[in-house]
Amino acid sequence: MSVDLPQEQLAKLVASFMSYSAGHLPDDVKARLAQMKETENEGFAPDIYNVMEKNMQLAHSLGRPSCQDTGIPQFFARVGSKWPYMDIIEDALIDAVREATAKAPLRPNAVEVFDEVNTGNNIGTHSPWIDWEIVKDSDVLELYFYMAGGGCSLPGFSKVLMPLEGYDGIAKAVFEQMTTYGVNACPPCLVGIGIAGSSEVAAKLSKKALLRQVGSHNPNPKAAEMEKLIEDGLNSIGLGPGGFGGKLSVMGVNIEQASRHPATLAMGMSTACWAHRRAGIRINPDFTYDLFTHKGAVL
Ligand code: SF4
Structure with a gap:
């Protein structure tokens, strides 16, 4: 039986995390939208909130993204100084974007500046965008994923x-x-x-x-x-x-x-936007995880 290398393990986990977050808004956003809906009782507003709610249900039941614009992928990585796989994070995130774009699917949005060509897989110059922070005395990789829609x-x-x-x-x-x-x-x-x-x-x-x-x-x-x-x-x-x-x-x-x-x-x-697709995950050195923006979610 073959065992995945750390880069493959991380890429698969992050690809699933991306696909999940494309179709499931975080808990705080869902709660706020539900609260806002209660405030609106005139004009089109109640209907729009009903459509948003239906959209969220269908995205969940059909396993599809909440919006056709799945954005430019952006990662905000807070890397523990003792997380053991520092060297492979960037390559694993790029692999994850490639995989999630094909499987979720995500809309290819990366257009190369000056060439004006869509790369077709969301990978391009500085795409995915990765923002790095080092967290001292930690062995956890904390990743935020954000879909920056147009x-x-x-x-x-x-x-x-x-x-x-x-x-x-x-x-x-x-x-x-x-x-x-x-x-x-x-x-x-x-x-x-x-x-x-x-x-x-x-x-x-x-x-x-x-x-x-x-x-x-x-x-x-x-x-x-x-x-x-x-x-x-x-x-x-x-x-x-x-x-x-x-x-x-x-x-x-x-x-x-x-x-x-x-x-x-x-x-x-x-x-x-209302479809605020930002998701956060903490990944331990053994690749167990906690998707802390989506309580109870299992990838
Ligand atoms: S602003 Fe948000 S909900 Fe509207 S089209 Fe863009 S990604 Fe979709």
Whole structure:
């Protein structure tokens, strides 16, 4: 009997994890959508939430992705310094993307810039995108997988403000973006905001903010207050589910920050759609796992 090598074991596990997360929204997102549905009782909004619910049921029973746009695959890896297979992670993730694209199936979305050719398997230059963090004194590989769809990536941007523009300037930019492009992101959206000293750090933090639990709060009370103010404000613009109008337009607003330069106030914004397919898994050295965003899920 042949035994799979670690790279094959990891690739198979991650491919199953990707396929599962394509068709099953995480627990916190499902709970928030159910809660939001209860708030809507006028116009098209209740029907849109019913369609979303039906969509989730069918994705589960048919074993299909929740949305035809399965996005550009992105991984956020937090690798324990004592996880024994550091060398094979990147190759295993690429193998996993190839396998999941064929089997799930996932829509091939990787278009090579300048050549303007779709690679056909979601693998290309820096695709899958992999973000790395080392976690000291840990032997666990923690992986977040995120499907960066086209519509939900569209409102994303980053820029550096003059510090005098202040936190009001950040809020203003978020509102301008959401009232212009928010409807493309299939609301209700989760809005991630990063604040830092340079645009690339702010942009990255804004995406990491989307990995945070829906309904969680920034531990800094002033940041948490800003999350709440922007959330309440965005909920008053009337986008509603699917952009068809309603009382609520966002699942929440998550802010992440890094120290800034005294002369710069950089901000980044990323949005996730109602089909917020982000999934997290902890993988032990013996390849046992815990899919912590989807309680009780077995791959
Ligand atoms: S924004 Fe989300 S739900 Fe809408 S088409 Fe894109 S991936 Fe699908």
